[in-house]
Amino acid sequence: MEDVVIAGAGPNGLMLACELALAGIRPLVLERLPEPTEENRANGLVGQVVRLLDRRGLHDRLAGPIGPPAPAFVFGAMRLDLTLPERNSLHILGVPQRRVAAMLADRAAELGVEIRRGHEVTGLVQDADAVTLDLTGPDGPGRLTTRYVVGADGGRSITRKLAGIGFPGVTEDRTLSLTANATVPAEFVDPASGGLKVPGHGVIPPFFHYRTETGLFVYAPFPTGPLVTTVEWTDAEEPADEPAMTLEDQRASIERVLGFALPIGPPEGDGPHLLRRLRGRNTRLADRFRDGRVLLVGDAAHVHSAIGGPGLNLGLQDAVGLGWKLAAELHGWAPAGLLDTYESERRPVAERVVMHTQAQSALIAPGRDVTALRELFGELLRLPSTVQHVADLMSGADVRYEPGTDHPLDGRWAPDLVLADGTRLAELTRTARPLLLDFTGSLGEELRGWTERVDLVSGQAEVDATALLIRPDGYVAWASGSAEPDDAERKALRAALERWFGAAVDM
Ligand SMILES: Cc1cc2nc3c(=O)[nH]c(=O)nc-3n(C[C@H](O)[C@H](O)[C@H](O)COP(=O)(O)OP(=O)(O)OC[C@H]3O[C@@H](n4cnc5c(N)ncnc54)[C@H](O)[C@@H]3O)c2cc1C
CATH class of the missing domain: 3.50.50.60 (FAD/NAD(P)-binding domain)
Structure with a gap:
C-alpha cells in the first residue's frame, strides 16, 4: 500500500x-x-x-x-x-x-x-x-x-x-479575456519606462493594468517577448464552434478597449507563442x-x-x-x-x-x-x-494562525532574520525541520524529548524576540521576548512543542 x-x-x-x-x-x-x-x-x-x-x-x-x-x-x-x-x-x-x-x-x-x-x-x-x-x-x-x-x-x-x-461559488460569464504574444512598432514604445505611448492615453506603464470605460489593457514586455492582454465585458453568447483566436481578434479588442487601433504585429522568435481566449470566470471554494x-x-x-x-x-x-x-x-x-x-x-x-x-x-x-x-x-x-x-x-503577510501566546510574532510567518554569524533563516529552513531559535542560550533543556523532531539553533539575531519556535511551514508556534524566559513561558513552550510536534519521547 x-x-x-x-x-x-x-x-x-x-x-x-x-x-x-x-x-x-x-x-x-x-x-x-x-x-x-x-x-x-x-x-x-x-x-x-x-x-x-x-x-x-x-x-x-x-x-x-x-x-x-x-x-x-x-x-x-x-x-x-x-x-x-x-x-x-x-x-x-x-x-x-x-x-x-x-x-x-x-x-x-x-x-x-x-x-x-x-x-x-x-x-x-x-x-x-x-x-x-x-x-x-x-x-x-x-x-x-x-x-x-x-x-x-x-x-x-x-x-x-x-x-x-x-x-460552491459563482460562475460569471460576461468577461472575455484575450492574451497574445505580439510586437508593437517602436514608435509606440516609451524608451524611458518601457511602456506604451498611446494617443489619447499618454504613456501606459509596462505591466500596468490599465482600465478604460470599456475594458482593461495590459502591455507586458517580458524578456521572452511582449504579451498583450485585454479584458472586456460582453453580454453576447459564446458562439457555437468559435474559431481559434487570431491576432486580428486581439487587435480589434485593443481598439474597443483603448479607442485606438494599435498596430500590433506577429511575435518574433520561435515561440511557443500564446494566443489565448478565456471566457468567464469561476470563483469557487x-x-x-x-x-x-x-x-x-x-x-x-x-x-x-x-x-x-x-x-x-x-x-x-x-x-x-x-x-x-x-x-x-x-x-x-x-x-x-x-x-x-x-x-x-x-x-x-x-x-x-x-x-x-x-x-x-x-x-x-x-x-x-x-x-x-x-x-x-x-x-x-x-x-x-x-x-x-x-x-x-x-x-499574505497579514495571515496569523491561532497563536498560543500573546507575543506579536506568535502565529505569524517568521521574519527573515540573519544570525550574527551571517547565516540567514532561509538557509536554516531548507531541510523543512522545525526549529527552536534560542537567543537566550537557556532553552535547550526544554527540548528534551523532542530533539528527534525539532532542531535547536543558538546564536544572536536582530529581531523583536529572544526565542522563536518555527514550524516547517515557516509559521511561529511560540515566541518569547524575555532575556530569561520564566517558568510560565517555558511551560508554554513545552505546550507548543506538544501541540505541534506530538508528545515528548522518553530518552
Ligand atoms: C490565465 C491564467 C493566468 C494565471 N496567472 C497567474 C499568475 O500570474 N500567478 C499565479 O500565481 N497564478 C496564476 N494563475 C493561477 C495558477 O495558474 C493556478 O493557481 C495553478 O495552475 C494551480 O496549480 P495546481 O497544481 O493546483 O493545478 P494545475 O496547474 O491545474 O495542475 C493540475 C494537474 O493535475 C492533472 N490532473 C487533472 N486531473 C487528473 C487526474 N484525474 N489524474 C491525474 N492527474 C490529473 C492535470 O493534468 C494537471 O497537470 C493563473 C491562471 C490562469 C488560468
Missing part, C-alpha cells in the same frame, strides 16, 4: 511531493498528461511564496538569490506605491509557471519521488483504513490502495468530485479541504480570478502547510487534530484571496459608478496605512 498518492503534477502537487519527501515520506504522484504541459498560465509569483521558495533553496534554482521587495504593484488596476508603507514584504518573481513546475519536478525526482505520467485517477473509494483508486494508464486500467490521497488535480478536480466535496483520507490542495480547493496573480502564493503555501502535518500523521507522532488544522488554517486564507480577487474584479469593471468608486479608492491608496493593508493582504 502507498502512504500518499498525489493526483496531479501541477506546481502544487509537485511542491507537496517535495515537502513530504523532505519530511521522510515518499509519495507517488500520478499525472494524467504523458508529458509536462506546454500551457503557460502564471507569468509570475506574487507575495510570500517568493520568500518561501528562498526558504527551501528553490529561489536560487529559478532566478538566483532573492532580491528586494517590489517598489510598486497593482491592485484592481490601480497603482500600489510600495515605497509609502513602513513595511514592504511584497516580493514578485517573474517566471513562467511551466518553469516553476519543471524546477519542482526536478527537485521532487532528486528527493526520490516517483512521478507516473500518463496515469489518470478515475475512481476513488475510501474506508477507515485506506483509499482505493482506479486509474487508467498506458497499460490500461489499474487499481491501487493508499493511506491518503491528495487531490492536486486542478479546478475541475476529479478527486474532489469523487470524495463528494462541494465546490471547496466546502471542506479534507474528507477522511482525502485532502485537497491548490486549484482543486479554490479557484478565483487570476487578477494580481495570487494563485500560486495561495496554492504553494497550501502544499507547504499540508506536507509536514500529513507526514507527522504517517510517522505516527501527530498530535490529535493536527491534520485538521490544515483546513482550519488554510481555508480562511483562501477566503481572503477569493474576497480580494472579487474586489479587484469589481474595481476594473466598466461603468460610471465603478469609475467613482475607483476615484475614492485611489484617494485611499495615497494613505500609507491603506497601502500597507492591501500589500499585506496580497503578500
Whole structure:
C-alpha cells in the first residue's frame, strides 16, 4: 500500500511531493498528461511564496538569490506605491509557471519521488483504513490502495468530485479575456519606462493594468517577448464552434478597449507563442479541504480570478502547510487534530484571496459608478496605512494562525532574520525541520524529548524576540521576548512543542 498518492503534477502537487519527501515520506504522484504541459498560465509569483521558495533553496534554482521587495504593484488596476508603507514584504518573481513546475519536478525526482505520467485517477473509494483508486494508464486500467490521497488535480478536480466535496461559488460569464504574444512598432514604445505611448492615453506603464470605460489593457514586455492582454465585458453568447483566436481578434479588442487601433504585429522568435481566449470566470471554494483520507490542495480547493496573480502564493503555501502535518500523521507522532488544522488554517486564507480577487474584479469593471468608486479608492491608496493593508493582504503577510501566546510574532510567518554569524533563516529552513531559535542560550533543556523532531539553533539575531519556535511551514508556534524566559513561558513552550510536534519521547 502507498502512504500518499498525489493526483496531479501541477506546481502544487509537485511542491507537496517535495515537502513530504523532505519530511521522510515518499509519495507517488500520478499525472494524467504523458508529458509536462506546454500551457503557460502564471507569468509570475506574487507575495510570500517568493520568500518561501528562498526558504527551501528553490529561489536560487529559478532566478538566483532573492532580491528586494517590489517598489510598486497593482491592485484592481490601480497603482500600489510600495515605497509609502513602513513595511514592504511584497516580493514578485517573474517566471513562467511551466518553469516553476519543471524546477519542482526536478527537485521532487532528486528527493526520490516517483512521478507516473500518463496515469489518470478515475475512481476513488475510501474506508477507515485506506483509499482505493482506479486509474487508467498506458497499460490500461489499474487499481491501487493508499493511506491518503491528495487531490492536486486542478479546478475541475476529479478527486474532489469523487470524495463528494462541494465546490460552491459563482460562475460569471460576461468577461472575455484575450492574451497574445505580439510586437508593437517602436514608435509606440516609451524608451524611458518601457511602456506604451498611446494617443489619447499618454504613456501606459509596462505591466500596468490599465482600465478604460470599456475594458482593461495590459502591455507586458517580458524578456521572452511582449504579451498583450485585454479584458472586456460582453453580454453576447459564446458562439457555437468559435474559431481559434487570431491576432486580428486581439487587435480589434485593443481598439474597443483603448479607442485606438494599435498596430500590433506577429511575435518574433520561435515561440511557443500564446494566443489565448478565456471566457468567464469561476470563483469557487471547496466546502471542506479534507474528507477522511482525502485532502485537497491548490486549484482543486479554490479557484478565483487570476487578477494580481495570487494563485500560486495561495496554492504553494497550501502544499507547504499540508506536507509536514500529513507526514507527522504517517510517522505516527501527530498530535490529535493536527491534520485538521490544515483546513482550519488554510481555508480562511483562501477566503481572503477569493474576497480580494472579487474586489479587484469589481474595481476594473466598466461603468460610471465603478469609475467613482475607483476615484475614492485611489484617494485611499495615497494613505500609507491603506497601502500597507492591501500589500499585506496580497503578500499574505497579514495571515496569523491561532497563536498560543500573546507575543506579536506568535502565529505569524517568521521574519527573515540573519544570525550574527551571517547565516540567514532561509538557509536554516531548507531541510523543512522545525526549529527552536534560542537567543537566550537557556532553552535547550526544554527540548528534551523532542530533539528527534525539532532542531535547536543558538546564536544572536536582530529581531523583536529572544526565542522563536518555527514550524516547517515557516509559521511561529511560540515566541518569547524575555532575556530569561520564566517558568510560565517555558511551560508554554513545552505546550507548543506538544501541540505541534506530538508528545515528548522518553530518552
Ligand atoms: C490565465 C491564467 C493566468 C494565471 N496567472 C497567474 C499568475 O500570474 N500567478 C499565479 O500565481 N497564478 C496564476 N494563475 C493561477 C495558477 O495558474 C493556478 O493557481 C495553478 O495552475 C494551480 O496549480 P495546481 O497544481 O493546483 O493545478 P494545475 O496547474 O491545474 O495542475 C493540475 C494537474 O493535475 C492533472 N490532473 C487533472 N486531473 C487528473 C487526474 N484525474 N489524474 C491525474 N492527474 C490529473 C492535470 O493534468 C494537471 O497537470 C493563473 C491562471 C490562469 C488560468
